[in-house]
Amino acid sequence: MRKEAHHPPENVSYRPWNRRDIPELARLARELYAYIESIDPVWRTSPGAEEHLRVHLTDLFTTRHAMSYIACDREEIVGFITGSITQRPPVILPHRDGLVDNAYVTPRWRKQGIGTLLCRMMLAWFAEQGVEEVRIHYQVSNQDACRFWERFGFRPWTIQGHFRLPGKNEPET
Numbered sequence: 001m002r003k004e005a006h007h008p009p010e011n012v013s014y015r016p017w018n019r020r021d022i023p024e025l026a027r028l029a030r031e032l033y034a035y036i037e038s039i040d041p042v043w044r045t046s047p048g049a050e051e052h053l054r055v056h057l058t059d060l061f062t063t064r065h066a067m068s069y070i071a072c073d074r075e076e077i078v079g080f081i082t083g084s085i086t087q088r089p090p091v092i093l094p095h096r097d098g099l100v101d102n103a104y105v106t107p108r109w110r111k112q113g114i115g116t117l118l119c120r121m122m123l124a125w126f127a128e129q130g131v132e133e134v135r136i137h138y139q140v141s142n143q144d145a146c147r148f149w150e151r152f153g154f155r156p157w158t159i160q161g162h163f164r165l166p167g168k169n170e171p172e173t
């Protein structure tokens with residue numbers, strides 16, 4: 001587990017999500033995708049991404065196998081984390097595990113301990129659900145994220161390779 005964070009801002013409150021949060025969470029998740037796109041040339045976001053994210057979050061909300069925790073400055077959402085419980089192929093143990101779906105803190109509120117508190121809440125929820133293992137996908141180019149997750153004890157585990165096939169008019173290397 002990571003070392004104790006500094007003191008997070010006292011005026012920020014934390015709560016589980018509700019259905020009314022979904023449009024704003026989709027907007028923030030779109031910002032998260034744009035951020036990843038800005039540091040990772042492989043990651044490209046499709047037109048209409050915000051609507052797709054809204055649908056995805058609504059699906060998660062209705063399954064009951066998912067949770068999101070939200071950090072608010074008064075009414076404004078300044079950060080959130082979403083996670084779900086996934087069933088894995090029967091050949092693999094454990095049969096179910098936790099998957100952190102999205103984690104995002106708006107730029108002005110970063111590096112003040114908000115992400116740490118959100119992550120702790122998410123991990124506590126997984127533990128309450130009887131989940132023993134948790135996964136998260138993060139880009140190797142996202143160095144802040146690598147440091148953040150690895151401080152909690154997450155370790156790089158599988159490698160997802162990426163290769164762009166040469167176009168018809170491009171020379172093969």
Ligand SMILES: CC(C)(COP(=O)(O)OP(=O)(O)OC[C@H]1O[C@@H](n2cnc3c(N)ncnc32)[C@H](O)[C@@H]1OP(=O)(O)O)[C@@H](O)C(=O)NCCC(=O)NCCS
Binds near residue numbers: 105106113145151
């Ligand atoms: C990754 C992310 C969610 C972390 O949220 P955060 O609120 O900034 O996280 P914390 O403040 O708890 O911790 C971040 C760092 O600030 C430090 N910190 C915490 N409180 C601090 C304070 N009061 N003063 C100075 N530093 C502080 C932490 O020790 C930590 O250090 P590190 O950079 O060495 O890891 C956030 O940076 C983010 O949204 N990034 C862009 C999107 C993204 O990459 N999301 C993850 C996708 S997998």
